[in-house]
Amino acid sequence: MKVVAVGGYDEVGRNMTAVNIDGDTFIFDMGIRLDRVLVHEDTDISKMDPIELSSRGIIPNTSVVKGDIKAIILSHGHLDHIGAVSRLAANYPAAPLIGTPYTIELIKHEMKYSGGLPNQLVTLEGGETLQVSQKVTLEFIRATHSIPQTVLCALHTPEGIILYANDFKLDDTPTLGDGPDYKRIKELGKEGVKAxxxxxxxxxxxxxxxxxxxxxxxxxxxxxxSDPERGMIVTTFSSHVARIxxxxxxxxxxxxxxxxLGRSMQKYSTIAESLKLVEFPKDTRIYGDKKAITKALKKVMKDGKEKFLPIVTGHQGEPDALLTKIANRSTPYTIEKGDQIIFSSDVIPNPINAANRYALETKLKWQGARLFKNTHVSGHSSKEDHRDMLNMLQPENIIPCHGDLKLISGYVELAEELGYSIDKDIFIRRNGQKVVL
Ligand SMILES: [Zn+2]
Incomplete structure (x- = not known):
């Protein structure tokens, strides 16, 4: 059995892992790397040049993926997990794309713009299983994260279970959907997790x-x-439906x-509503296209800013996102002294983001805005969550992913505390390398 690190092993982003068992290959995720070109949730990736996408390291390099591709398994709907599907899945036309209903709806939405895919789309819910080859069964296990219907993916193989846990947190009081399926996670540990x-x-x-x-x-x-006499804006991740x-x-x-407000706000929220995952109050307004957004902001200014709560993209200071445009005074919405801007996000730590965010904050402050930063919790597990997970699963081997070398090493140190050793049963791999088990 081979586990191939395709993408996400050198960086936070463009996740893709291939598992090869006796010539049959199962792919987990096909993501993009968001920080490379300052793309964000509002960027239309299907309009970007495919050569540029791969040469600039935005999508995974799939030349290391070999064998008969039996399935493409999608863990959840974040772009760093599904953003390259429209670019790469067609290379494996016989392989079905398997995801939870919310993830598959996002793929369908993407395909409307990118012109369709030959792959069959298959929905599988947390708690369900599906035969994906003669000897291998896929199981989805309910997890929590920062987008609806995130799952852990288990491949039941003749040599044991391969469990793909990328991404997850252990949230016992989620505000949308159920908590993690601890019972099943513990059972998997007893059945024997190979990797x-x-x-x-x-x-x-x-x-x-x-x-x-x-x-x-x-x-x-x-x-x-907040001051009810002043304007207020919240900016957050448009895919974080529970938060919104x-x-x-x-x-x-x-x-x-x-x-x-925003194309991606509209996409993630209306799909969640159509699947009855959320029900927004009747007075909620959702506007996706530029014209409608301009019109809505004009109305806000006319009727009184204090009567509305715009929820917008741009929490990282991305140049083409709405909050940046507001700060640049290129929308009808003007920031005035005492207006309140709530950042329901953290700053994704890379220098370009930091610079953009600094510029955004400076402009907002010049105009007299009060900033409320870090009104946020992460969607990712911290050290003690990971320790709990390892204790429940007792995996025979571990392959850490979704991080640069520093993040992956941090995880290795934790695993060492629990008795794992590098190259014996925990493996550090870079993009393009593999582990033979
Ligand atoms: Zn994620």
Missing amino acids: LIVETVRAERDGRTPSEAVAQKLLEENLLK AGIVEIASRMGITPIL
Whole structure:
């Protein structure tokens, strides 16, 4: 059995792993790397040049993927996990794309723009199994993260279970959907996990990652204590439907109208609504295209900023996102002294992001805005969550993924505390390398 590190082993982004068993290959995820070209959730990747996408390291280099591709398994709907599907899946036309209903709806939405794919689309819910080759069965196990319907993916093979856990957090009080399926995770541990392929994005952080319920409390504090005479804007991840639903709910409680603004805000929220994962209050407004956004912001300025809560993209200061445009005064919305901007996000730590975010904050402050930063909790497991997971699963081998060498090494140190040793049963791999088990 071979596990091939295709993408996400040198960086946070462009996740892709291939597992080869007796010539049959199963692919986990096909992601893009968001920071490479400052693409964000509002960027239309299908319009970007494919040569540029691979030469600039935005999509994974698939030349190392060999064998008869039996399935492409998608763990969740974040772009660093599914963003390259429209570019790469057609290279394996016979392989079905398998994901939870929300993930598959996002793929369908993407295909409307990119012109379709030959692959069959298959939905599988957390708790369900599917035969993916003569000897291998796929199982989805319910997990929590920062986008609906994230799952852990288990391949049941004659040589044991391969468990792909990328991404997840252990949230016992999620605000949308159910918590992780601990019962099943423990059972898998008893059945025998041959290899755990596991994310490392926040593995260096001490303690546990707080629940999404904590983020909701932080939002409540900042919103309910806000100055009702002044304008207020919240910026967050458009794919974080639980977060957005919470913000919308607080706005309704305050008697102000929530307005979701941006192409990606519209995409993630309306798909979640169509699958009945959320139900926004009737007064919620959602506008995706430029004209509608301009019109909506004009109305906000005319009727009074304090009567509305715009929820917008641009929390990293991305140059073409809405909050940046507002700060640049290139929309009808003007920031005035005392207006309140809530960042329901952290800063993704890379120099370009830091510079963009600095520029954005500076412009907002010049115009007199009050900034409320870090009204946020992470969607990724911290060190003690990972330790719990290892204790439950007792994997025979570990292959850490989704991180640069520093993040992956941090995870290795944790595993060493639990008795694992490098190259014996925990393996550090770079993009393009493999582990033979
Ligand atoms: Zn994710």
